[in-house]
Amino acid sequence: MKRIILPALLILPLFLSAKVKEVKLFNGKNLKNWEQYLPANGEKPAEAIFSVVDVKGEKLLRITGEVNASLATRKEYSNYHLRMVFKWGTKVYKQKNSGILYHSYGPFGEGLGVWMSAHEFQLCTGKMGDSYCMGNSSFVINALPENDGKAYRYASTGTKVQFGTGYQAKNCMKIRDNEKPDGEWNVVDLFCFGQTSIHVV
Numbered sequence: 318m319k320r321i322i323l324p325a326l327l328i329l330p331l332f333l334s335a336k337v338k339e340v341k342l343f344n345g346k347n348l349k350n351w352e353q354y355l356p357a358n359g360e361k362p363a364e365a366i367f368s369v370v371d372v373k374g375e376k377l378l379r380i381t382g383e384v385n386a387s388l389a390t391r392k393e394y395s396n397y398h399l400r401m402v403f404k405w406g407t408k409v410y411k412q413k414n415s416g417i418l419y420h421s422y423g424p425f426g427e428g429l430g431v432w433m434s435a436h437e438f439q440l441c442t443g444k445m446g447d448s449y450c451m452g453n454s455s456f457v458i459n460a461l462p463e464n465d466g467k468a469y470r471y472a473s474t475g476t477k478v479q480f481g482t483g484y485q486a487k488n489c490m491k492i493r494d495n496e497k498p499d500g501e502w503n504v505v506d507l508f509c510f511g512q513t514s515i516h517v518v
Contacts (some may be wrong), residue, residue, distance in 0.1 A: 342390060345369075345376040354387040354425040382410055385431045389421070399507040405442070405499065413442040417507060418451055419514070428452035438507055438516050439488075445503070446491035446518040448480070455481025458489045491516065 344350060346369065353363035366386045370379045380388075405413045418428070421435035428434055434452030439445060448458060448471075460469040460478045469478055470490040480489055495518040497503050506517040 340394075343378055348378075348388070350391055352389045352391055354389070354431070355384065356426065356430055379406075380415070381408075382406070382415070385429065387418075387425055387432050389425075389433070396510050397508075399509075401505050401507075402502055403440075403505075404497075404502045415440040416449070416451075417505070419507065419509065420454070421451075423453070436514065438505065440503075440505070442496060443494070444490070445494070445496045445505070446516050448489045448491075448516065450481040450487040453482065455479060455484065456489075460489050463490075491518070 342350065348367060348369065351367075353367055355363050355366065363386060366381050366383060367388055368379050369376055371377075380386075399417070399419075401417065403415075417438040417440065418432055418435035419438065421433040423434050425431065425433055428451035432451050434454045436454055436456055437449040437451045439447035439449050441447075448456060450456065457477050457479050458469075458471055459473055459475040461472040461475040462469055467486065468488075468490065469480070469486055471492055478485060478489070480486055503518065506515075508515040508517070
C-alpha cells in the first residue's frame, strides 16, 4: 500500500502479526515525516498552507485550506487502524472539504491536478464518510442506487457495485450523517486489512 495523504493529526496503530504497535504520524514538532505538494501554479508555498501551531499547550497540525494541497506520509503502511481527530476552522475559502486519501499510488497530480490516485475517505461537510475514487482508482462496494438511478449508497444487503472512472459512479455515499455540529471535534476511524477498508465517523 502506498502513502496516506492526510489533512490533520493522526494516531496509527499497526496490526503486525498478533502485536499492536502504535505509531504517531504527527510528531507534534514539525512535518519532517511528511511530503508536501502544491501544483506549480505560482500560489503560496506549502509552508504557508501546512504548519504546526500551539493551541492551549498542545501542538496541532493546521491546514489553511486556501488552495488544494497534499500532505503525504513518507513511509508506506498496510493492515492498520488509523484514527484522526479534527475540526474545521472559522475561515472558509470555498467549502469545508478535505479527505483522507489512502492506498495511493503514482505521481502527485493524477487526482484533480493535486493528489495521487487513491481511495478517499471523504471529509467534506455533508459527505463525511463517503467513499470516492480519486484519479485512476476504483473499488467495489455493496450498494443500492438512489431514486435518481445515478447516485449510490452503501448497503450491506446491496449488490456489489464497481466505482471509478468508466463505471456507474466515482462516489458511494455513507449510510447516515454522523458529522458533529460546526465547531466540535470529529473523530474518524479508517480500518484497512488486505484489500478491505471500513470508514467510521
